Amino acid sequence: MFRGPGSAGLPRAPGPRKPAPRSLSCLSDLDGSAAPEPRPCRPPGSPGRAPPPLPAPSGCEPRLRPIILRRARSLPSSLERRQKATGAPGAACGPGCSRQHRVRFADALGLELTQVKVFNAGDDPSVPLHVLSRLAINSDLCCSSQDLEFNLQCLVPDFPPPIEAADFGERVGRQLVCLERVTCSDLGISGTVRVRNVAFEKQVAVRYTFSSWRSAHEAVARWRGPAGDEGTEDVFSFGFPVPPFLLALGSRVHFALRYRVAGAEYWDNNNGRDYSLTCRNHALHMPRGECEESWIHFI
Numbered sequence: 001m002f003r004g005p006g007s008a009g010l011p012r013a014p015g016p017r018k019p020a021p022r023s024l025s026c027l028s029d030l031d032g033s034a035a036p037e038p039r040p041c042r043p044p045g046s047p048g049r050a051p052p053p054l055p056a057p058s059g060c061e062p063r064l065r066p067i068i069l070r071r072a073r074s075l076p077s078s079l080e081r082r083q084k085a086t087g088a089p090g091a092a093c094g095p096g097c098s099r100q101h102r103v104r105f106a107d108a109l110g111l112e113l114t115q116v117k118v119f120n121a122g123d124d125p126s127v128p129l130h131v132l133s134r135l136a137i138n139s140d141l142c143c144s145s146q147d148l149e150f151n152l153q154c155l156v157p158d159f160p161p162p163i164e165a166a167d168f169g170e171r172v173g174r175q176l177v178c179l180e181r182v183t184c185s186d187l188g189i190s191g192t193v194r195v196r197n198v199a200f201e202k203q204v205a206v207r208y209t210f211s212s213w214r215s216a217h218e219a220v221a222r223w224r225g226p227a228g229d230e231g232t233e234d235v236f237s238f239g240f241p242v243p244p245f246l247l248a249l250g251s252r253v254h255f256a257l258r259y260r261v262a263g264a265e266y267w268d269n270n271n272g273r274d275y276s277l278t279c280r281n282h283a284l285h286m287p288r289g290e291c292e293e294s295w296i297h298f299i
Contacts, residue, residue, distance in 0.1 A: 151281040153247050155184045158276045163194075172196060172233065176266045177204070177259035179275060180235070189253065189277065190239035194227055197234050199262045204236040208255035210246060251279040 076084070105113040161181040162168055171178045172194050182191035193204055204221040219240040227233035246253065254276045256269040269275070 151283055153249060153279055154282050155189065155242065155246070155251075155253060155277040156280045156282060157182055157184075158278055159270060168194075171268075175268050176261075177257055177268045179257055179268055179270075182275070182277070184242075184277065188239060188241040189255075190237065192224065193221055193236045193238065193257055193259075193268075195234050195236065195259050195261075197226075197232050202234070202259070202261040204238070204260075205258050206238045206240065206255050207258060208240055208253060210243065210251075210253060212252075213254065247279060249279055249281070253277045 107113055162171070162178055163180040165171075168178065173196070176196040176198065178194050180192040180194050182189060189208075191206075193206075195202065195204060205218050206221060207216055207218050209216045217240070219238055221236035221238035224235040224237045227235050242253065245251070254274045256267060256274055259266040259268070
């Protein structure tokens with residue numbers, strides 16, 4: 001039955017389905033009856049047209065500018081650098097032309113590995129004193145076949161080590177505190193002290209002076225450990241610095257030890273004479289084999 005244009009049309013029968021496209025470029029093939037629109041194509045070699053000007057910004061909006069991307073240039077190859085340095089390939093070198101090859105080293109960041117420092121002929125080099133003294137020692141070794149002997153100014157104890165004395169144990173029992181030994185070095189004076197373990201809480205200190213007791217200083221000793229397996233005696237260690245002016249010949253350092261335990265105070269002052277150290281010339285023997293060519297470590 002035919003119906004007019006004003007009447008509602010019957011639904012169409014479903015047509016054959018086409019497979020779904022795998023890419024967006026196939027969307028135009030879904031409708032076979034629709035003809036593809038021709039796209040304007042610029043023939044190769046024809047000059048292109050300038051892009052249309054951008055519209056003027058309105059209000060406070062900034063004006064847009066096109067972003068121009070430039071392609072990075074590759075570094076020249078070794079052959080190109082060599083040809084650029086020496087001229088064109090095959091060209092003869094004229095008079096006054098010199099071809100010199102230079103080698104430059106760089107680190108991971110491309111910085112120079114070498115550093116050039118220019119010295120004037122009239123300037124004297126600044127050489128440290130310890131290097132000069134070491135060179136003087138080696139020059140003496142080269143001219144002599146014997147071991148080197150020289151004198152050093154240092155603090156030397158005026159007493160033998162008390163721990164090596166036969167009555168050391170008796171002194172510890174009588175005084176409850178006694179010096180064991182003392183050593184001197186570039187860092188100052190250090191030593192060890194033996195005390196009787198009277199109580200758990202105890203304090204050991206060293207009182208010293210550089211001006212014959214016109215002024216004095218104190219340094220607290222630290223507990224080092226028990227002296228034996230019995231636990232009746234403990235060992236303390238102490239140390240204090242020495243000022244540079246005491247390295248003059250004849251300078252002296254005096255010190256004594258104080259031990260506080262159980263509310264009492266005990267002293268060890270070397271039987272009333274004080275322990276003292278005097279700055280003297282100390283002879284030092286150095287074998288030739290240990291000093292030869294050792295100056296290179298100081299440069």
